[in-house]
Amino acid sequence: MAETPALLLCRLLRTPGDGLGLPPATWSDALRCARREGLAGVLAGRLRETGVWDRLSMQVRAILEDAEIAVARSHVVAGWEARQARAALKPLGCPVILLKGSAYALAGLHAGRGRAAGDLDILIPRSYLGAAEAQLQEAGWSFVHTDSYDMHYYRAWMHELPPMVHGTRGTELDVHHTVLPLTARAKPDARALVRDARPLADSGLSILAPADMVLHSAAHLFHGGDMVKPLRNLWDIHALLTEFGQSPAFWPDLAERARLHGLGRTLAYALRYASRLFGTAIPAATMSEAAQALPAQPLLWLMDRLFLTTFRHAGAAEDGTAAYLAGLLLLIRSHWLKMPPLLLARHLWTKWRRRSVGGQHRVVQSRTPA
Amino acid sequence: MTAGEALRQRGWRAMTVRVGPIDYRLATPVETVWRELSALYRDYPRDDPQHCPEFEVSVRLTSWWRRFARPQIELRADIMGPFAPLPASLGQVAFEMGMNYQLAMGLNRYLLLHASAVEREGECVLFSAESGSGKSTLAAGLAYAGWRLLGDEFALIEPRTGLARPFPRPISLKNRSIDVMMERAPAERFSRRYTGAPKGTLGYLLPPSDAISRMSEPARPRCVVFPKFQPDSTPAIRRVPVAEAHILLVASSTNYQTLGEAGFRAMANLLDACPAYAITYPSLDAATRLVDQVWQDSGAQAPARRRHG
Numbered sequence: 001m002a003e004t005p006a007l008l009l010c011r012l013l014r015t016p017g018d019g020l021g022l023p024p025a026t027w028s029d030a031l032r033c034a035r036r037e038g039l040a041g042v043l044a045g046r047l048r049e050t051g052v053w054d055r056l057s058m059q060v061r062a063i064l065e066d067a068e069i070a071v072a073r074s075h076v077v078a079g080w081e082a083r084q085a086r087a088a089l090k091p092l093g094c095p096v097i098l099l100k101g102s103a104y105a106l107a108g109l110h111a112g113r114g115r116a117a118g119d120l121d122i123l124i125p126r127s128y129l130g131a132a133e134a135q136l137q138e139a140g141w142s143f144v145h146t147d148s149y150d151m152h153y154y155r156a157w158m159h160e161l162p163p164m165v166h167g168t169r170g171t172e173l174d175v176h177h178t179v180l181p182l183t184a185r186a187k188p189d190a191r192a193l194v195r196d197a198r199p200l201a202d203s204g205l206s207i208l209a210p211a212d213m214v215l216h217s218a219a220h221l222f223h224g225g226d227m228v229k230p231l232r233n234l235w236d237i238h239a240l241l242t243e244f245g246q247s248p249a250f251w252p253d254l255a256e257r258a259r260l261h262g263l264g265r266t267l268a269y270a271l272r273y274a275s276r277l278f279g280t281a282i283p284a285a286t287m288s289e290a291a292q293a294l295p296a297q298p299l300l301w302l303m304d305r306l307f308l309t310t311f312r313h314a315g316a317a318e319d320g321t322a323a324y325l326a327g328l329l330l331l332i333r334s335h336w337l338k339m340p341p342l343l344l345a346r347h348l349w350t351k352w353r354r355r356s357v358g359g360q361h362r363v364v365q366s367r368t369p370a
Numbered sequence: 371m372t373a374g375e376a377l378r379q380r381g382w383r384a385m386t387v388r389v390g391p392i393d394y395r396l397a398t399p400v401e402t403v404w405r406e407l408s409a410l411y412r413d414y415p416r417d418d419p420q421h422c423p424e425f426e427v428s429v430r431l432t433s434w435w436r437r438f439a440r441p442q443i444e445l446r447a448d449i450m451g452p453f454a455p456l457p458a459s460l461g462q463v464a465f466e467m468g469m470n471y472q473l474a475m476g477l478n479r480y481l482l483l484h485a486s487a488v489e490r491e492g493e494c495v496l497f498s499a500e501s502g503s504g505k506s507t508l509a510a511g512l513a514y515a516g517w518r519l520l521g522d523e524f525a526l527i528e529p530r531t532g533l534a535r536p537f538p539r540p541i542s543l544k545n546r547s548i549d550v551m552m553e554r555a556p557a558e559r560f561s562r563r564y565t566g567a568p569k570g571t572l573g574y575l576l577p578p579s580d581a582i583s584r585m586s587e588p589a590r591p592r593c594v595v596f597p598k599f600q601p602d603s604t605p606a607i608r609r610v611p612v613a614e615a616h617i618l619l620v621a622s623s624t625n626y627q628t629l630g631e632a633g634f635r636a637m638a639n640l641l642d643a644c645p646a647y648a649i650t651y652p653s654l655d656a657a658t659r660l661v662d663q664v665w666q667d668s669g670a671q672a673p674a675r676r677r678h679g
Contacts, residue, residue, distance in 0.1 A: 002371060024422035025372040028395070032373075032426060032448050035476070059393075059422045062479050069478035073628045317373065317426060317446065 005033035006231060006314040010277045012043060013235065016050040024057070031063050037315035038232040040067030041114030071116045078102040078117035081171050085122055086204050088139035092131050095206050097123040097197045099176065099216065103207045104236070107200055111239035115232070119163075119172035123208075125194050126177035133161060136175070140167045149350055157183045157339070157347075179216045179261075180223060183339045188219070188261035210244040211257040218270035219263055223337055227330055231277075231314040237270050238278040251286040264293035273307055306330050373426070386423045388415045390526065390537035390585050392477070394469055395423035400443065403429055403461030410462065410540050410561055410574055413582045425449070425476065427468035429461045449475045456567075462574065463567045466542060473524060473537075474624040480526035480535060481629060481636040484622040487520035487534055488512045493592035494534050495661060496525050496644075498622045501569070504599030504657075507547040510575055511654045512661065514555045519581040520589060529629070529636040532643065533588040538581040540574040548573040550654055593668035594619070594646040597657065605656040607663060608648045615646035645671050 003011070008030045012019050019027070034040040044064035047053045053061065078101065086096050097103075099121035104112030124132055141164040145151055154162040160176040178190035193216075197206040208216060217240060221233040244250045258267040268290040274280040275287070294300055306326045313323035335344055377384045377397045383404040384397035396411075398404050415421075425448050432442040432455050441458035447468045456464050474482065485498040486509035497505040506522040513519035519538050526535040540561070543551055548563065548571070561574035594615055610618070616637055620626050626633045647664045651657040 005373065023372075024420060025374055028423040029373045031422070031424075035448060057422065059424075062391075063422070063424055066476060066478040069632075070628055073630055076630065317428075317448070 004312050004316070005029040006037070006312055006316065007277075009033050009037070009039060009043070009231065009315070010311075013039070013046055014279050016043075016047045016052045019047065019052060019060075020055055024059070027057075027060050031060065032317070033315035035063075035067060035315075036317070038116055038229050039114075039235060039315075040064060041071035041116060042232075042235060043114070044068050045114035068114065071114055074101075074116040074118070075105040075112070077171070078105050078120065081120040081169075081173070082106060082122075082205055083203070084139070084166075085120060085136070085173060088135050088141075089124070089128075089132055090204065092128055092135060094124050094128040094132070095194055095197060096204065097194065097206045097208060098200070099123055099179075099208070100220070100236075103213070104239075106203070106205070107207050109240070110243045111236050113239075115236070119174060121174045121176060123176040123179070123193065123197075126190065129161065129175070129177055132175060136164060136173065140169075141165065141173055142167060144172075147354075149354060153347070157181055157343070179219050181338050183343060184223065184337055186219075186223075186262040186266070186337070188215075188263065192257075192260060209257075210240070210250055211254040212261075214240045214244065214254060214270070215257060215261055215263050215267060218266045222266045222269045223334060227310050227327060229314070230310050234270075234274055234277060234311065238274045238280045241271075241274060241280050241282065245281065245283075251283050255286060255289055258290070258293075264290070265295070268293040269303070269307065273311065276308075277311055306333075374423070377428075382428075385411070385416050386418065386421055387411045388418065388421055389469075389539050390521070390535055392425070392473065392537070393421040393423045394472070395426040396465060396469075397426065397428040398461065398465075399430055400458070400461060403443070403458075403465075406462045406561065407465060410576065413576060413579055425469070425472035427465060427472065429464045429468075431458065447472055451475065460564055460567055462561065463564050463572055466539070466574070469539070470523060477526075478625055478628055480528055481633055481640075482623055482625045483525040483527065483619060484523070484624065485525040486522040487525045487536075487589075487591075488517035489520055489534075489536075489589040490517050490665070492589055494520055494589035495665065496534065496591055496594045497597050498525075498594060498619055499597050500622075502544070503597060504547070505597055506541055506543060507550060507599070507654065508597055508657050508661075510541045510543065510547075510551050511554060511658060513541070513577055513581060514551070515658060518584060518589075519577040527591070527636055527640060528588070529632045531588075532591070532636070532639050534591050535588050536581070536585040538577045538585050540576050543573045543575055545570045551575055591640055591644050593644050593664055594641070595661065595664055596646070596648040598648065598650045599652075599657070600650050601652055603650050603652045605652065605660055606650045607660055610646040610648050612641050612646070615641050644668070 012030055034043045044067060082098055082102055089096050098106060101115060101117035102120055104115060105117045144163045144165050151162055159178045159181050160174050164173045179188050180186055193208060193212050196209040198209060199206050214237060217236045258264045271282055271287060271290050275282055295303060306329055309322050309326035313320060374384050374395060382397050382399045384395060386393055386395050396407060427447045429443050429445055432444050442455040443458050443461050443464055444455045445453040445464040445468045449472050451471045483498055485496045486505045487494050487496050488509055497508055499505045509519060509522045520534055521537040522541040523539060524537050526537055528535060555575055559576040564572045596610060596618060619637060645668050649660045651660055
């Protein structure tokens with residue numbers, strides 16, 4: 001099959017030297033795909049660390065530098081936002097654990113290199129949720145939703161408070177108490193996530209333990225509904241595995257934590273596709289142990305088709321029919337994983353009715369997770 | 371097969387066009403829109419295989435059934451924004467909006483000022499003002515009176531050198547400005563009029579051909595001007611203090627925040643080298659005279675060349 005821009009991008013991330021001698025029009029496809037996927041800064045970093053950078057055309061470098069500047073700025077903002085949230089929550093004395101982009105950036109992990117940090121995501125123990133909400137509102141954050149059903153949806157069933165936005169800075173904050181919806185079949189051990197979190201030097205902030213960080217990233221990608229920036233999220237997993245995997249003790253720990261959190265199959269998908277698309281070095285023993293959690297044929301064949309189609313067409317300007325269908329099926333699957341069928345039916349019924357009543361709900365619907 | 375080839379295979383029309391330092395790929399399946407687009411960009415370098423299209427902007431019909439009654443077009447671009455569908459007759463307006471948006475949201479290698487700029491003897495005047503205050507008309511008038519147009523919408527300031535890079539897109543004129551310019555520029559340089567656009571009637575004026583053929587020649591900023599068109603006013607010039615000018619220019623920049631310290635230094639260097647003026651004028655002729663005065667005055671000032679790193 002023809003190499004799509006997304007697959008070309010994967011190849012360039014793996015072996016940046018392949019970029020030398022690419023015709024400008026082909027570079028254009030890869031760069032624009034990388035920009036839409038949020039991987040342009042990462043690609044720039046890979047080209048630099050492999051010594052390819054200086055041999056690229058001025059134009060290619062200029063386009064990548066634009067992304068690097070934006071990423072650097074996002075890291076400054078992420079640090080500021082994290083410190084603000086920490087200051088607001090300090091009186092509670094609870095741990096504040098950074099998740100995803102902010103964690104990678106502020107902890108100086110490889111996964112943060114060239115990767116923009118977006119909204120601030122934090123995890124705190126569930127028992128502090130009510131007090132945290134009050135403290136954050138005091139400090140200027142308020143809820144995006146005012147709709148009572150949406151608020152109820154988050155509070156009763158989700159793994160996070162409804163999204164908050166800061167009144168003057170306009171930045172978004174998601175406060176999590178676990179990493180998957182409460183209604184999901186997999187039940188990660190939130191207490192263990194908090195207990196084993198690692199402090200970030202002198203900041204009063206923490207990050208998840210290495211294995212938990214990988215599993216959260218995998219749960220985000222393979223349980224998440226809309227597959228936004230799928231390649232970027234898979235790259236996160238690859239970068240985390242590559243860095244943490246330097247320590248041999250990491251791999252057995254990863255398998256054990258996956259069992260603890262009930263995320264065996266999620267991990268299996270993560271390892272399978274990261275190694276396929278990015279050539280992640282994973283010990284054979286870990287790979288074969290994880291693979292036991294994969295579904296049997298023909299379901300595995302179907303899942304491969306869905307995920308690989310999604311990755312192949314990641315960051316595409318146009319959704320082809322195949323990519324659209326794969327996205328739709330994965331969305332249905334994510335709902336199936338997220339909620340028991342009766343609850344899901346009730347939820348969709350409520351959303352549909354509210355939507356067809358129209359009016360104000362349309363304004364917030366883009367931020368509603370279902 | 372590259373994306374451009376794929377578009378053509380689907381029966382779309384597509385071109386790569388260079389404006390200043392930026393290559394766009396512009397594509398549409400709508401033949402009428404394509405003809406207007408091709409005509410408007412006829413003088414620009416096109417389809418050079420050595421160029422790497424940086425942003426793709428396309429315009430298509432929204433849905434097949436609308437084609438029969440009140441057809442609409444929609445804008446798609448690499449960096450998507452809040453683009454509302456427009457009547458199909460406004461395809462060119464959609465392209466111009468989309469091209470501006472890509473630059474405003476995606477370009478960080480220059481300090482981007484929402485400003486028009488014209489050059490003479492290697493130096494340039496920057497006109498910074500909100501939409502509707504006449505900066506495009508002023509730049510257009512000067513461009514057809516011996517100045518070289520650098521751009522009517524964005525000034526691109528290179529942080530390292532402080533130079534302004536030309537970005538001479540077709541000049542966007544609104545409502546009465548079109549008539550004002552019709553008296554000063556050849557008719558064949560104008561697009562048709564687009565009525566019913568979000569800001570009223572729009573027309574595009576191709577810059578004089580030397581503005582396009584010399585678009586890789588940068589210019590050193592000599593002064594900053596905040597123009598204000600005000601009917602029945604007495605022409606007036608006021609010197610604007612550096613701090614005030616800095617704040618006004620920050621408000622006009624789309625990427626000052628993103629550039630962080632580099633943005634601050636570029637802005638501070640710009641305003642150390644360039645005195646700033648506010649001008650109020652009742653007509654284009656009055657404005658031209660004021661700009662000449664400002665030009666003389668700023669040339670007489672010994673520009674402080676102190677640089678902030």
